[in-house]
Amino acid sequence: MTKVTLYIAASLDGYIARSDGGIDWLSILDIEGEDYGYGTFYESIDAIVLGSNTYEVGLGFDEWPYPGKKSFVFTKRHLQSDREDVVFVSDTVKNALANIEAQGFENIWLVGGGALINSFLQHSLIDEYIISTIPTILGSGIQLFPPPTPEEKLELINSKQYSSGLLQSHYRRTGKL
Template sequence: MTKVTLYIAASLDGYIARSDGGIDWLSFLDTEGEDYGYTDFYESIDAIVLGSKTYEVGLGFNEWPYPEKKSFVFTQRPLQSNREDVTFVSDTVEPALANIEAQGYENIWLVGGGALINSFLQHSLIDEYIISTIPIILGGGIRLFAPPSPEEKLELINSKQYSTGLVQTHYRRKENV
């Protein structure tokens, strides 16, 4: 059974990026020797799903940010890549996720962006949420959970506070009983 985990950072007021997609505000958290659990999480996943705008942000980094992992980029645009580890997906999330699962991927990282997160949320396809709340108020931008979002009951697995003020919470979706 495939497990989808949303692992993402958000401002205190619930934004994952500036209106222009900028994530420069995350850089003030760069601390020597601290990765906020990222390495362990990254080693636990098999594949990545992300939207096309998030993919394009990743292309702007010095190196591809998701090495040695298969990346499935959801898009309706005719994008191309020379990377063998990148596949473009135009299906809706349910059949696409079924196809990813059929390929043997079990632990999926839902990277973002906002529209893709909302699509997964609308279909109750997010099993776990690891949200790093950044101590900054952006006042606007791309919302983590844009309305209309369905009600989703969660149970806390754990939380951790870091010296930078970042608070990371890990939730699991409660099954309806």
């Protein structure tokens, strides 16, 4: 059975990026020697799902941010990549996830963005949530959970506070309210 985990950072007011997609505000977290559990999490996943805008943000980094993992990019556009580990998906999230599972991937990281997260939420396809709340108020931007958002009951697995002020909360979906 495939497990989908939303592992993401959000501002205190619930934004994952500026309106233009910018994530420069996350640089306040750059503390030498601190990865906020990212390395352990990354090793635990088999594949990544992300939206095309998030994919394009990743292309702007000095290095591809998801090495050694198959990345499934959801898009309606005709995008191309010379990377063998990037697959473009235009199917529904339910059908695509079934296809990803059929390929043997069991632990999936749902990277973002907001519209893709919402699609997974609409079908109750997110099993766990690891949300890193950043002590910043952006005031506007791309919402973590854009409406309409269905109700979900979550159980807290654990939480951890870091010296940077980041608060990371790990939840498991228990069902509908």
